[in-house]
Amino acid sequence: MPENTDNYILSGLNESQIEAVTFGDGPLLVVAGAGSGKTRVITHRIAYLIERGAAPEEILGITFTNKAAKEMERRVGEMAGEGVMLRTFHSFCALVLRRQIHHLGLDSSFSIYDRSDSLKVVRRVCKQFELDPEQYKPADMLNRISAHKDGVEPPEIAAEKAVSEWDEQAARVYAKYELTLTDSNALDFDDLLVKTVLLFNKHPEVLARYQGQYKYLLVDEYQDTNYVQHLIAKALQGRHHNITAVGDPDQTIYTWRGARMENIMRFQEEFPGARVIKLERNYRSTANILNAASYSVAHNINRHEKVLYTQSGSGSPVEVVGHSGAAQEAEWVAKTINKHVQRTESFPSIGILYRTKYQSGEFEAALSKHGVPYQVVDTTGLFERKVVKDIAAYLHLVVNPKDNVALQRIINVPTRGIGAKTLDRVTKVAEATGMPIMPAILDGAHQQELPPRARKAVDNFVALYNHLSEECFNASSVRGAVERVINETDYLASIKADEREESRELLDYFLGFAEQYQEQEPEGDLTGFMELSVLASDVDAWEPDTGSVSLLTLHSAKGLEFDMVFLVGVEDRILPHSRALEDRDVMGESEAMEEERRLFHVGMTRARKTLYISYANERMIRGQYEYTGESPFLQELPSDGVSWEKGPRAGGFSLTSAKGRWSRKSSGVSRSKKKKSPKLKKAKIKKRAPEKHAANNPEDADLQPGKKIQHDKYGEGTLVSINRAGEKKLLKIDFPEYGVLTILE
DNA sequence: GATAATCGTATTTTT
DNA sequence: TACGATTATC
Numbered sequence: 001m002p003e004n005t006d007n008y009i010l011s012g013l014n015e016s017q018i019e020a021v022t023f024g025d026g027p028l029l030v031v032a033g034a035g036s037g038k039t040r041v042i043t044h045r046i047a048y049l050i051e052r053g054a055a056p057e058e059i060l061g062i063t064f065t066n067k068a069a070k071e072m073e074r075r076v077g078e079m080a081g082e083g084v085m086l087r088t089f090h091s092f093c094a095l096v097l098r099r100q101i102h103h104l105g106l107d108s109s110f111s112i113y114d115r116s117d118s119l120k121v122v123r124r125v126c127k128q129f130e131l132d133p134e135q136y137k138p139a140d141m142l143n144r145i146s147a148h149k150d151g152v153e154p155p156e157i158a159a160e161k162a163v164s165e166w167d168e169q170a171a172r173v174y175a176k177y178e179l180t181l182t183d184s185n186a187l188d189f190d191d192l193l194v195k196t197v198l199l200f201n202k203h204p205e206v207l208a209r210y211q212g213q214y215k216y217l218l219v220d221e222y223q224d225t226n227y228v229q230h231l232i233a234k235a236l237q238g239r240h241h242n243i244t245a246v247g248d249p250d251q252t253i254y255t256w257r258g259a260r261m262e263n264i265m266r267f268q269e270e271f272p273g274a275r276v277i278k279l280e281r282n283y284r285s286t287a288n289i290l291n292a293a294s295y296s297v298a299h300n301i302n303r304h305e306k307v308l309y310t311q312s313g314s315g316s317p318v319e320v321v322g323h324s325g326a327a328q329e330a331e332w333v334a335k336t337i338n339k340h341v342q343r344t345e346s347f348p349s350i351g352i353l354y355r356t357k358y359q360s361g362e363f364e365a366a367l368s369k370h371g372v373p374y375q376v377v378d379t380t381g382l383f384e385r386k387v388v389k390d391i392a393a394y395l396h397l398v399v400n401p402k403d404n405v406a407l408q409r410i411i412n413v414p415t416r417g418i419g420a421k422t423l424d425r426v427t428k429v430a431e432a433t434g435m436p437i438m439p440a441i442l443d444g445a446h447q448q449e450l451p452p453r454a455r456k457a458v459d460n461f462v463a464l465y466n467h468l469s470e471e472c473f474n475a476s477s478v479r480g481a482v483e484r485v486i487n488e489t490d491y492l493a494s495i496k497a498d499e500r501e502e503s504r505e506l507l508d509y510f511l512g513f514a515e516q517y518q519e520q521e522p523e524g525d526l527t528g529f530m531e532l533s534v535l536a537s538d539v540d541a542w543e544p545d546t547g548s549v550s551l552l553t554l555h556s557a558k559g560l561e562f563d564m565v566f567l568v569g570v571e572d573r574i575l576p577h578s579r580a581l582e583d584r585d586v587m588g589e590s591e592a593m594e595e596e597r598r599l600f601h602v603g604m605t606r607a608r609k610t611l612y613i614s615y616a617n618e619r620m621i622r623g624q625y626e627y628t629g630e631s632p633f634l635q636e637l638p639s640d641g642v643s644w645e646k647g648p649r650a651g652g653f654s655l656t657s658a659k660g661r662w663s664r665k666s667s668g669v670s671r672s673k674k675k676k677s678p679k680l681k682k683a684k685i686k687k688r689a690p691e692k693h694a695a696n697n698p699e700d701a702d703l704q705p706g707k708k709i710q711h712d713k714y715g716e717g718t719l720v721s722i723n724r725a726g727e728k729k730l731l732k733i734d735f736p737e738y739g740v741l742t743i744l745e
Numbered sequence: 746g747a748t749a750a751t752c753g754t755a756t757t758t759t760t
Numbered sequence: 761t762a763c764g765a766t767t768a769t770c
């Protein structure tokens with residue numbers, strides 16, 4: 001290896017990292033535990049390859065999110081300049097398909113459907129087939145379709161494989177769904193991957209071109225790749241065999257989306273001669289944090305043994321803190337942050353991590369009440385808001401007139417007298433002509449079929465469409481095009497007065513995004529912008545460490561790190577989420593359960609110095625207070641390096657009478673008034689101090705998991721969990737002699 | 746055909 | 761709770 005490159009590319013790296021960075025040609029798997037510097041290895045390896053003579057254009061780096069791609073681009077840019085292609089699988093495939101999809105007989109102006117678009121199609125198909133929406137839930141159907149696509153199984157295969165009525169119906173819906181998308185010249189997220197594989201299979205000469213171009217392929221987060229993605233990676237490295245995959249099986253948290261840990265586990269079989277390098281030294285966390293996380297995830301059975309070590313000090317203990325309710329938990333987090341800031345007079349990077357999005361509300365309220373700046377990293381961002389989707393639909397339709405979903409979305413938005421009935425007729429007329437709706441009405445197919453009034457309305461719409469097409473075509477910028485659509489449709493005027501301001505704000509953000517897009521992609525056109533608006537998420541725009549606390553889900557926390565982490569809501573049906581508990585099998589734990597545990601592990605390993613884990617005994621779920629209580633995962637933490645603080649013992653509580661029963665009085669009606677601000681949830685500091693009541697029932701507050709309980713039949717036991725069942729409570733109590741029993745009280 | 750009121754169901758996680 | 765979807769009314 002060239003000696004002179006060592007200093008700036010290799011300095012500060014440990015032995016295994018250097019080995020990975022300087023690995024020569026051939027397949028390489030880097031199994032990198034949390035905090036072991038895997039991103040560094042990738043960026044340095046790219047720099048090394050370039051130093052060693054590879055052209056930047058010959059390198060393709062695949063990341064899991066656009067955000068990660070951007071970050072990597074920045075880091076590679078600093079070390080080795082520009083020109084390396086860094087993208088997600090989805091955006092790379094979109095790029096390939098825009099250029100090559102004509103080989104598959106499709107049109108390069110295709111729309112990309114997000115999940116809600118796809119769901120609309122599935123709903124319509126289900127309705128058409130007159131399927132009972134109870135038994136055949138569109139969302140489940142779509143998940144199934146997606147699973148088939150992940151496995152590159154076309155509808156015919158799906159039908160063959162069906163072993164139940166449900167499977168058969170799903171296959172039928174799948175087939176129709178595919179036809180509908182093709183007619184609309186649209187691809188869904190999965191199609192981006194699947195069509196790319198098809199393209200490569202059917203047209204080896206196209207594949208050969210990409211194989212020739214990309215001599216080096218590096219894939220990050222390999223543990224979360226699915227089958228199609230694996231096929232794409234395999235195809236791309238087919239000529240030079242220079243694939244570097246980096247990942248950590250313990251951080252597989254997307255199996256629900258088809259991620260396969262086996263892609264890592266069986267890497268050597270798939271890529272013969274592959275070298276495997278493990279990165280086992282953790283540079284991020286204190287020993288206590290690392291130890292707690294490792295100990296916990298070691299409870300998974302389906303796992304390859306991996307030992308992480310650190311040379312940092314033990315640090316302060318991991319603190320586990322219980323609370324009576326979710327509001328108290330949030331309050332405690334806010335106060336703890338303030339205390340810390342006052343004591344140290346500094347603002348460390350802080351993350352509040354939770355399992356589900358809806359949990360953010362309590363924290364937003366508490367933080368703003370205490371004047372703590374925060375930002376919610378919300379993935380249901382700008383582009384999924386109705387207002388933005390409406391305007392985007394016009395743009396989609398201009399780019400791709402066949403886009404039936406877009407058309408159906410806006411043909412009567414703002415209302416222009418084209419109701420369900422007219423739309424229905426128009427759809428029928430279009431079907432008769434064999435054309436998608438917009439082309440059909442542009443052709444005047446509706447003229448004879450509609451009553452005068454409806455015809456006029458449709459004619460007006462056609463006129464508007466033509467006008468918009470022209471405007472967009474003539475617009476000097478992407479922003480200009482978007483602006484004209486907003487103006488010419490008179491969209492804002494149609495919004496109810498009290499929501500108009502908010503809509504305006506959202507659209508302003510959208511416009512700002514268009515402008516930003518153009519700055520970054522001077523060559524970019526409307527099609528490119530529309531693509532970005534579907535594939536990008538708000539996480540991509542989020543900037544860490546800006547002197548505010550970050551609120552985010554465990555999933556979106558992947559790959560990030562904070563000085564201080566609050567892992568909150570670590571409760572019975574929240575962290576192992578209730579949905580994961582459902583399919584628990586009798587013999588042991590389900591796959592889903594293990595994934596929840598990995599999620600817990602991912603959360604803990606985000607922390608550098610301080611880790612708090614907290615739970616509440618009660619929280620609002622679906623508008624009702626429910627008992628949750630300690631997560632079973634907490635029992636799996638090591639005793640060393642973890643300190644416990646049970647929730648506040650509020651009020652006197654008569655636990656036992658002579659008969660070992662406990663009395664129960666009326667539970668105070670608790671409520672929390674939380675008016676959700678309709679504004680953008682991103683990066684803003686709310687000033688409101690909502691009323692915060694909570695479950696202040698002293699009895700309940702004292703009935704904490706972990707509490708010793710005397711039972712007249714079974715003796716003393718430890719309360720494991722509490723669930724409310726109507727008027728009664730279901731108590732799970734661990735008795736030394738009998739094990740865990742469930743008692744209805 | 747548009748609007749308001751009511752009803753029912755969903756909340757895991759995301760490219 | 762809170763949203764979307766269906767229904768009732770104008």
